[in-house]
Amino acid sequence: MSQASEHSTALTAADINNPFYYQENFITVIKWVTEFHARLLLKAELELIDRFLTLPQQPQALLIRLLLRKGPLFRVAKLSYPEIDSITASICALETDGWLTTEALLGLENLANLFTKAELAVLLDEDTAHNYSLAKHNKATFIAALSKQSGQFAAPEQVVSLGHHALFQRLRLMFFGTLRQDFSAFVTTELGHTRYEQVKLTTDTCAFQCRSDVDTYLYLDELSQNPEQACAADMLAALKSQAAQSTSLWLTRKRSRLLFDLGVKSAREQQFLVSNEAFEHSTHPAARLRLARSLERQGALENAFELACADPLNLDEEVGFERLKVRVGKKISQNYTTVVKAFSPPSFQLTLAPHDNSVEWAALEALQRLDDTSSYHYCENKLFCALFGLTFWPAIFAPIQGAFFHPFQRQPNDLYDADFYSRRREIIEQQFELLTQDPLRLLQRWDEKIGLSNPFVDWRSIDRALITLALSCINTTQLIAIFRRMLSSLYNLRRGFPDLIAFNPTASTFQLIEVKSPTDKLQDHQRAWLQFFAEQKIKASVCHILYSG
DNA sequence: TAAGCTTGCG
């Protein structure tokens, strides 16, 4: 277990009743970042932050209001906040350091976003205006008409734009470790809409190790926002050169995702020079397989075969490489014969009348009617994930170094890393032990943790009674075996569970059923779970649906 | 004028 440096860190959210609660929270974050992670900021940035912190209270409040909104352009006349006395005075104050800038000219797109259809109509030249009516033509028509007049327009009223966007983006990223979260986390948490497990934080922990990692993230995020902009080859070159200097695992993952998408897109456009290289440089779980198939389509059969002979890194590769070798082996007279045979799970057929709801629900109803010894539930991954999340709660939220760095995290940063288990081995094994001793202990944990965010527990789709039922019907040894398999690759193996589960409380047994409509077929990872269940002597089968008439 | 969507807000 990692040692926490005892910089006890109270990061408290502001009281909602404070009319300036947003200001308080924003300042809290700024101070947190500048105090503890100043080494990731440039001198110029720190100076700018200083000036921000010394802004008079009212203009600063207004600026923060605007920073929290979509922006970056605002109509001054539309701004109104009861807690801010003089909007215009504050605007003036904010124009001195470039926090806000008045925009005299507006591009058409900005203009159209800021003003209503009626307001745009006024801007039409007089001789064209009479061709259009507000009732008959939609807003796009007016925009198109305006575009024939000009691409730039004098702002009809004062419009301001936010400055220093890059700095604030950077600060938000450094605090949250992602750009997908924003300051609304403070409020939703304060209101109790979302609740997070409280993990002891240490001030020396940040989402980022070095400044260049922050830069990298910002760059990758920008690329993923508008991937259409750069040409594919340029993008590839940029991502490649960046990869050379980065060590961070999760940034590599983020970049690999982009490279993978780039590869898929280029391959579709038959730009194989780009796509092959993009796949090669991507660590995305599906990248190698995709590359191998792409090579096959390009006719580079030897290359494809060779790649498919690599050790499979995951289930998809295992199955996909095998299929490819069989397919391509014949053509290049490699004479490859398959050793592995696809597992075929037990199955049965069920005939249904036409139904409105989904095939899973319809099958559930039909099966339930045929069998009054068991209760049927449509859970897919939800139930086993919930059991997993409850069982390993203390491990998931263990204060491992670097795993948690702000109070609004739903999961540790390394949840899907290969060493998730090894970094928590002791505590995980301890929970296995507790589970063996007393499975019903999980119900206590349910009561204790109910409502708290957990990456495996969806509180609304599962209830306490179902957990109780599950614990009384699922043999602990079997449950442990399932958990061990999940732990071997959390990212891949938290999905693929059969649609339905049926509990027989009298016999203390259960069975799993994957429903397949006539048009659907078993996915590889679903098949893998079914094979595992068969090996573990867990009753699991596929229900093939037929339709009457 | 109602419905449907986005945005802001706490």
Add this chain to the structure above:
DNA sequence: TTCACACGTTCGG
């Protein structure tokens, strides 16, 4: 906007 799953089309043997 992401994820997991289902559905539908294309393609080659």
Add this chain to the structure above:
DNA sequence: GAACGTGTGTCTCGCAAGCTTACG
């Protein structure tokens, strides 16, 4: 049958205001 691309439900809450469009 395999592979690929697309569609669907779901999403962290609930409400109000403002705007646009479809509809009668």
